[in-house]
Amino acid sequence: MDLAYLHPLYEHPGPWASVYVDTSRHAEDTAHALHLTAAAMARELAGQGADDATCRAVEGAIEDLRHSPDRYGRALFARAGEVVLDPVLAQAPPGGSTAHWAPLPRTTPLLEPAGENPVCVVAYVNRKGADFELRSAVERRPAGAVAGRQWPVHRTSSVDWSERHFQLKVENTWEHNAAEIADALTVCQEETGADLLVLVGERRECREVHDRLPQRIKDLVAETEHGTGSRLLDDDVEQIRTDHVRRRAEAELERFLGARTPDEGGRAAAVESLPELVAAAREHRIAELLIRPEGPDLHRDVWIGEEPDQLATRRTELKILGEQNSWAARADDALMRAAVTTDATALALPEPRDEVLPGGMGALLRWK
Numbered sequence: 001m002d003l004a005y006l007h008p009l010y011e012h013p014g015p016w017a018s019v020y021v022d023t024s025r026h027a028e029d030t031a032h033a034l035h036l037t038a039a040a041m042a043r044e045l046a047g048q049g050a051d052d053a054t055c056r057a058v059e060g061a062i063e064d065l066r067h068s069p070d071r072y073g074r075a076l077f078a079r080a081g082e083v084v085l086d087p088v089l090a091q092a093p094p095g096g097s098t099a100h101w102a103p104l105p106r107t108t109p110l111l112e113p114a115g116e117n118p119v120c121v122v123a124y125v126n127r128k129g130a131d132f133e134l135r136s137a138v139e140r141r142p143a144g145a146v147a148g149r150q151w152p153v154h155r156t157s158s159v160d161w162s163e164r165h166f167q168l169k170v171e172n173t174w175e176h177n178a179a180e181i182a183d184a185l186t187v188c189q190e191e192t193g194a195d196l197l198v199l200v201g202e203r204r205e206c207r208e209v210h211d212r213l214p215q216r217i218k219d220l221v222a223e224t225e226h227g228t229g230s231r232l233l234d235d236d237v238e239q240i241r242t243d244h245v246r247r248r249a250e251a252e253l254e255r256f257l258g259a260r261t262p263d264e265g266g267r268a269a270a271v272e273s274l275p276e277l278v279a280a281a282r283e284h285r286i287a288e289l290l291i292r293p294e295g296p297d298l299h300r301d302v303w304i305g306e307e308p309d310q311l312a313t314r315r316t317e318l319k320i321l322g323e324q325n326s327w328a329a330r331a332d333d334a335l336m337r338a339a340v341t342t343d344a345t346a347l348a349l350p351e352p353r354d355e356v357l358p359g360g361m362g363a364l365l366r367w368k
Contacts (some may be wrong), residue, residue, distance in 0.1 A: 001347060003340045008085050009077055009105045010308060010341050014173055016043050018106035019076040019099045021062055024092035025281035031066040038062035041099045048101035053081030058099070061086060072137070073097075077105050090117035090137035104333035107340075108298065111291055111348035118195035118244050121188050123181070125239060130181045132188050135237060143192060146184035147167060161163060176209035185209065189217055196244055197221045198237055249349055252364075253356065256290055259364055274331055274363035275313050278302060280363055281338035282309050288364045289339045289346040291332065295341050295360010298332040308341040335361065 009016070019041050023034070024060060042059040046052070061076050073089040091112060100106045121143055122133045134143040156256050197213075199206040206223050213221065224236040259270035269361055271317045274297050280286050291298070303315045305323035311334045312318045318326045339346050349357065356362075 001345060003110050003336075003344070003346055005087065006085070006105075006107060006110075006336075006340045009107070010337055012079060012084070013306065014079060014103045014105075015050075015101055016103070016105045017050055017058055017076070017078040017099065017101055019045070019058050019062070019078070019107055020073060020089070020093035020097060021065065021076065022073045022092050022097045023070045024072050034062060039300060041097060045101050048099070050101045051081070054067065054078050057081050057083050058271045067086040071213070075108075075110060100276050102333065103304065103327045103329045104337055106292065106330075106333060107336045108291060108332045110295060111346055113140070118241050119192065120196035120198050120237065121185065121192060121194045121242060122198045122210070123185055123204045124201060125181060125199055127177060127205060129177060130184070130201075130209075132185065133243075134192055134194070144184065144188055151216075171251055174205070174208060175290060178205070179212050181209045182212035186214055186217060195220065196240060198240055199223045200233065246350065249347065252288065252290065252347055253349060256357065256362055256364055259346060269365050270362060272357055272359065274302070274359060276360070277331075277335060277361055277363055278311055278313055280365060281311060281335055281342075284342045285365045286310060286335075286339055286342065286344045286363045287366045289335060289344060290357065290362045290364070291346065292349050292357045292360040295357060297359030297361050298330065300331045301328045302331045302334050303327070304329045304334050304337075308337045311335075311338065332361065 021034075021037060021041070023030070025033070038059045041062060042055040045055050046056060055154065057078050058076055061078075065074060070088050072092045075085075075087050075089060075093075076083055077085045087110065091111075093109060117137045119134065119136045123136055124131045124133070129147040131145045132143040134141050185197060188194070197217065199209060199221060200223075203223075203225075210218065210221055210223070212283055222240045224233060224240070250274070251255075256270050260268050260272070262268045271277055302311050303318050303326045304311045305318055305326055307323075310318060310321070310323045310326075311329075312321070315326055336346065338344075
């Protein structure tokens with residue numbers, strides 16, 4: 001997952017309120033339920049030591065969700081009486097609504113596998129052109145259209161010479177329109193950064209478009225047999241997105257496993273013990289942070305300073321490094337801060353094998 005959108009959370013000092021609001025249970029009393037949730041989260045933060053202004057800001061932000069509740073939920077990150085960031089969630093938060101008051105924002109739940117939230121462009125293809133739709137777990141909106149040649153587009157059943165000539169023109173029209181659609185779809189993918197392209201339509205038209213796409217994006221393409229208006233189309237798109245997340249996690253896990261093997265000099269391109277992870281974060285060497293959400297090391301305390309690369313497993317280490325002010329923080333919070341501020345990526349691994357990441361965290365390194 002690209003973590004760039006989390007940068008605002010690390011431009012100001014803590015402590016921070018991190019609140020995950022579950023809005024997945026839509027019913028007639030949703031507004032009242034959110035009112036109760038707002039009050040409960042404010043009380044929870046106050047009980048953990050949050051200041052009154054921040055509690056009120058969080059309570060008000062949750063109350064505002066009554067007007068347009070999200071499909072799954074919302075994360076709220078607040079400090080000093082202000083909600084700094086409020087991303088929409090791609091899945092309901094495990095365990096329902098929760099609130100945390102800590103030195104650093106609690107961002108690891110955003111990495112749950114469904115939270116990878118791949119974006120896809122659905123292309124509704126026909127012989128005359130195509131309509132594009134951008135889809136993710138939290139939005140669905142038009143993303144442009146392309147109109148090709150409108151005539152001739154239909155074959156005839158005649159076999160005389162003039163009709164065969166007409167059918168050749170039809171073939172030329174199809175090929176021209178397929179090329180137009182492929183070009184427009186390529187531009188749409190580049191502009192949106194879509195992870196997937198889903199072609200919807202007759203098999204032949206979709207194949208004509210697929211064959212004309214640049215090789216670099218052909219691997220992003222999936223097709224569905226259910227056409228426009230089918231109730232099964234939405235299920236197909238969601239399954240394609242889910243499969244993409246699973247394949248990416250498996251590929252990154254295999255890359256991590258290979259990188260753990262030391263080279264001839266005894267250096268590995270991946271680490272997984274907490275002391276090694278802390279050292280790599282301190283040296284800005286983390287390229288991708290891998291997290292198993294239930295791992296035991298996530299909850300362990302490390303010591304942090306004011307800067308993202310000021311972290312250590314023992315408080316005395318920070319003093320040796322010249323940092324006089326330090327606070328205890330969860331290891332995953334500290335490593336996520338380091339990853340965000342050094343433009344690393346992060347990925348949650350869905351149920352990896354037992355021998356992989358026994359502590360729950362690992363990293364692929366920028367250099368050994």
